[in-house]
Amino acid sequence: MSILTVKQLTKQFGGLTANSNINMDVQKGSITAVIGPNGAGKTTLFNMVTGVYQPTSGDILLNGESIVGLKPHQVAQKGISRTFQNIRLFGAMTVLENVMVGMHTHLRSGLFHTMFSTPLMRKEEKEAKQEAYRLLQYVGLESLYNEEAKNLPYGAQRKLEIARALATKPKVLLLDEPAAGMNPKETAELTKLIYHMREQLQLTIILIEHDMKLVMEISEHIIVLDHGEKIAEGTPDDIRNNEKVIEAYLGKGATTAS
Ligand SMILES: Nc1ncnc2c1ncn2[C@@H]1O[C@H](COP(=O)(O)OP(=O)(O)OP(=O)(O)O)[C@@H](O)[C@H]1O
Known part of the structure; x- marks a missing residue:
């Protein structure tokens, strides 16, 4: 059963299309990763889902109900919570x-x-x-x-x-580069914490992450963005072997051996 659905989501900043017709279906209780090179549009997608940016067009459904137009605190009340790429404490x-x-x-x-x-x-x-x-x-x-x-x-x-x-008390938790700057021990603890949150709190987790070792280990589903477009999605094995993804991202320094 999908808990979060993104339909034909587009965000333009002036002449720049940061997200172009993105479709995404997130299963309840799953761990999903959004990956892609710098500037691919990952954080923009999170910002639209959490009400920070309003989409130029398209829809975002939480349990079948549109949340487009809600303010960030209203989105939080509906059950979507997040962390930020740049720590905001x-x-x-x-x-x-x-x-x-x-x-x-x-x-x-x-x-x-x-x-x-x-x-x-x-x-x-x-x-x-x-x-x-x-x-x-x-x-x-x-x-x-x-x-x-x-x-x-x-x-x-x-x-x-x-x-x-x-x-x-979220139902869906969005983590924006949670492992950035962490040492291997901290990343291992984070991995455990993510699993615990999913099991014990029945959370659905979506993470943006550049640490491909973590992404490949933890995700059931991976969505790949490049230049604002979704270029691939699938299981870690699908993504690891996808020529387009290797060309756009994995082959360019995003190694699985980090
Ligand atoms: N508020 C904004 N105004 C203008 N352009 C923006 C704004 N926010 C993002 N962009 C642009 O949209 C594009 C996508 O940016 P975004 O931050 O979503 O990428 P990203 O995939 O999260 O990158 P990174 O991995 O570096 O965090 C970039 O070209 C960025 O400069």
Whole structure:
């Protein structure tokens, strides 16, 4: 059963077509990778799915319902969450607070309760703290909960972004280059975390990644973009042996031995 469907999706920036008639069907509970050379349009696709950019044309369906036109926070409320290629944490805030920021879409108390510190607000704050701590435990960062985010090593910052993305209780999680800058040990931990999230949280995961070893190991389905167009899709074996993909990407330094 597909959870996310992208139909004839196109995005133009002036004269540049960053995504051209992209079709994509993501199966519920699957791990899908979007790969391709720099500038192929991968992040633009994520930006449209998460409401950051509005498509020039085409449709995006979550469980059969169009989400085009929704703002990013509304898309998050519908169940799609993401991390960013360039880490976007609040550096001066603690690790725990960074996760709590991700929760605001689910809290019931509004400005009135916040201003007057009502019992409802205090109860929600306490629950949010507990939930944030539980998410830190989930990604293995609980011992660092009180550190400022900017002091965390790079790999830990990427995990913190994932914890924050989980705070909105997503059904679909988009990871934009989650292994970028990670050492092999951190990448191995990330691989395990991705599997756990899929199994234990019943998540559907879509990742953009240049680490082909990780992509080939973890993905059930791979979509290849080049110059804004989908040039291939299939299983890791299909993609590894696809002449077009080798020509456009795999043969040009994106080796499987990284
Ligand atoms: N806001 C924008 N305004 C103008 N052009 C943009 C904008 N965002 C992306 N582009 C252009 O769209 C094209 C696709 O960019 P995109 O970031 O989606 O590629 P990518 O596949 O994610 O690349 P990378 O692997 O380097 O992150 C590029 O030519 C880029 O310069």
